[in-house]
Amino acid sequence: MIGRLNHVAIAVPDLGAATAIYRDRLGATVSAPLDLPEHGVTTVFVELPNTKIELITPLGDASPIASFLARSPEGGVHHLCFEVADIDAAAERMKADGARVLGDGRPRIGAHGKPVLFLHPKDFAGTLVELEEA
Numbered sequence: 001m002i003g004r005l006n007h008v009a010i011a012v013p014d015l016g017a018a019t020a021i022y023r024d025r026l027g028a029t030v031s032a033p034l035d036l037p038e039h040g041v042t043t044v045f046v047e048l049p050n051t052k053i054e055l056i057t058p059l060g061d062a063s064p065i066a067s068f069l070a071r072s073p074e075g076g077v078h079h080l081c082f083e084v085a086d087i088d089a090a091a092e093r094m095k096a097d098g099a100r101v102l103g104d105g106r107p108r109i110g111a112h113g114k115p116v117l118f119l120h121p122k123d124f125a126g127t128l129v130e131l132e133e134a
């Protein structure tokens with residue numbers, strides 16, 4: 001069912017510092033910061049030839065990544081995002097298989113303007129999984 005690795009997300013406490021590491025130290029192309037208040041994060045995308053890195057930092061008081069950063073104050077790998085052809089079919093397949101689709105269980109529009117959903121890390125070998133419709 002899953003296709004390309006769309007992005008690897010890294011939660012960071014200081015988005016400017018993390019962006020500088022990828023841009024200046026590693027020589028990557030990085031986007032401007034984008035606030036996503038409906039998702040409680042600010043993102044910067046690092047463009048790579050075969051995938052992207054999504055740097056995320058909390059935005060607002062109820063960010064879903066606040067607990068993660070409280071546990072790992074220096075940041076770390078937060079989720080993997082895989083592309084799927086049909087997000088509604090993927091959601092139904094996950095639920096039928098007993099996997100927990102986070103939030104209200106329905107896809108929402110993500111950072112790329114496409115529908116996404118999140119799957120509980122305890123159901124995926126300890127890794128938070130995001131699915132994005134290709």
Ligand SMILES: CC[C@H](C(=O)O)C(=O)SCCNC(=O)CCNC(=O)[C@H](O)C(C)(C)COP(=O)(O)OP(=O)(O)OC[C@H]1O[C@@H](n2cnc3c(N)ncnc32)[C@H](O)[C@@H]1OP(=O)(O)O
Binds near residue numbers: 036
């Ligand atoms: C959509 C915009 C953008 C895009 O790409 O388009 C994004 O990617 S935005 C990304 C931010 N949004 C989300 O992460 C939404 C989904 N996430 C959640 O709903 C929460 O983060 C959740 C439920 C995965 C975890 O929430 P929280 O940390 O507050 O819960 P707990 O503290 O109760 O943790 C429960 C349990 O899970 C472990 N955990 C938590 N986060 C992760 C993680 N990222 N990777 C692996 N494991 C994780 C945590 O350690 C707890 O384990 P335990 O053994 O019970 O201690």
Ligand SMILES: [Co+2]
Binds near residue numbers: 007009054079081130
């Ligand atoms: Co993501």
